[in-house]
Amino acid sequence: MNVFDTDKEYIASTYKRFPIAIEKGKGSEVYDMEGKRYIDMGSGIGVTAFGIADEKWQQAVIAQIAKVQHMSNLYYTESCAKLAELLCKKSGMKKVFFGNSGAEANEGAIKAARKYAAEKKGEDTYTIITLENSFHGRTLTTLAATGQEHFHELFKPLTPGFIHVPANDLEAMKKAVENNKVAGIMMEVIQGEGGVKALDAEFVQGVAKLCKEQDIVLIIDEVQSGNGRSGYMYAYQSYGIQPDVVSTAKGLAGGLPIGAVLLGEKLKDVFAYGDHGSTFGGNPVSCAAAISIVERIDDKLLEEVREKSSYLFDTFEKAEGITAVSGMGLMIGLTTKKPVSEVLGKCMENGVLCLTAKDKLRLLPALNIPMPLLKEAAEVIVKACS
Numbered sequence: 001m002n003v004f005d006t007d008k009e010y011i012a013s014t015y016k017r018f019p020i021a022i023e024k025g026k027g028s029e030v031y032d033m034e035g036k037r038y039i040d041m042g043s044g045i046g047v048t049a050f051g052i053a054d055e056k057w058q059q060a061v062i063a064q065i066a067k068v069q070h071m072s073n074l075y076y077t078e079s080c081a082k083l084a085e086l087l088c089k090k091s092g093m094k095k096v097f098f099g100n101s102g103a104e105a106n107e108g109a110i111k112a113a114r115k116y117a118a119e120k121k122g123e124d125t126y127t128i129i130t131l132e133n134s135f136h137g138r139t140l141t142t143l144a145a146t147g148q149e150h151f152h153e154l155f156k157p158l159t160p161g162f163i164h165v166p167a168n169d170l171e172a173m174k175k176a177v178e179n180n181k182v183a184g185i186m187m188e189v190i191q192g193e194g195g196v197k198a199l200d201a202e203f204v205q206g207v208a209k210l211c212k213e214q215d216i217v218l219i220i221d222e223v224q225s226g227n228g229r230s231g232y233m234y235a236y237q238s239y240g241i242q243p244d245v246v247s248t249a250k251g252l253a254g255g256l257p258i259g260a261v262l263l264g265e266k267l268k269d270v271f272a273y274g275d276h277g278s279t280f281g282g283n284p285v286s287c288a289a290a291i292s293i294v295e296r297i298d299d300k301l302l303e304e305v306r307e308k309s310s311y312l313f314d315t316f317e318k319a320e321g322i323t324a325v326s327g328m329g330l331m332i333g334l335t336t337k338k339p340v341s342e343v344l345g346k347c348m349e350n351g352v353l354c355l356t357a358k359d360k361l362r363l364l365p366a367l368n369i370p371m372p373l374l375k376e377a378a379e380v381i382v383k384a385c386s
């Protein structure tokens with residue numbers, strides 16, 4: 001079978017794939033079907049948090065599969081409860097709803113905010129404010145939340161009740177709150193797909209204050225930035241705010257599908273029986289996998305993430321072909337002098353897999369990528385940019 005031809009014939013054409021077929025990997029190294037080795041600086045878009053085929057993760061998954069792979073949410077399972085407890089302890093949030101993806105986590109977060117506002121302020125208070133240039137997912141509701149018009153084209157009508165304001169513009173946010181009946185404000189504190197941009201602390205703290213004053217639900221989308229990626233368990237923790245709702249997914253289960261809505265004190269009991277649900281949500285295998293990841297995101301690991309981050313910032317800031325370095329932790333964006341597609345191609349040729357975000361090169365390596373591999377990859381990237 002020719003995987004390229006078969007894929008092109010039978011898979012819906014939503015993805016512009018690179019001409020590489022990955023066969024296997026170990027940690028931060030992957031191999032294609034011809035045996036060519038690559039350093040993985042994308043980790044499946046921030047998903048394989050501890051790399052490919054990680055031992056502890058594998059053992060957790062295999063052990064759970066041997067016990068029970070799925071039972072539905074009609075029954076209790078240990079891994080689901082244990083993961084929820086761990087997440088709450090590490091975030092200061094109070095209760096968790098599990099789904100299967102980032103978009104679903106955001107859907108759950110939006111439903112939570114709308115229900116809270118409907119009960120508290122009346123059903124006409126349903127507007128959710130998000131930021132321009134944001135990305136919140138591909139379902140019709142999370143597309144409506146996504147502040148990038150080109151994703152909306154030809155899919156209208158989207159779910160009503162979403163407006164977008166410019167990032168880092170507190171006055172515009174205040175005005176939008178004044179002029180609408182606002183249920184919630186949702187934002188990524190580090191915009192990922194929008195170009196790896198960390199929001200200004202003043203803006204984030206100002207929005208948090210505004211939400212508190214007006215009893216507006218503050219939703220932080222940590223789908224990409226969460227679970228250690230930023231050098232903090234959740235990126236919002238570095239801003240000194242406490243959101244009402246946090247959504248997360250990507251890296252949480254280290255490579256199995258999962259999404260989580262974390263509910264804070266104010267909204268912990270907003271969902272009652274029947275308000276929300278998911279067949280696969282809280283799947284015991286995904287939850288067991290996630291426990292094996294979250295247990296290892298401790299102070300030592302986070303410190304290592306921050307150290308690796310400083311190494312990359314230092315290296316790239318003095319590189320000739322790179323004009324700007326953005327992001328936080330191991331979520332990094334590079335503005336390159338050469339067109340980003342050219343840089344990406346050159347890196348690939350030379351055995352390093354990277355991502356892009358808008359016109360930037362985006363790096364999301366595994367949190368535990370060994371320093372020698374990180375250095376090797378950084379050298380290839382610097383060279384490709386020059």
Ligand SMILES: *Cc1c(COP(=O)(O)O)cnc(C)c1O
Nearest residue numbers: 101102103135136137192223224
């Ligand atoms: C990837 C992403 C999503 C969507 O997650 P899916 O699992 O693809 O549905 C939502 N928000 C942010 C910030 C993301 O990076």
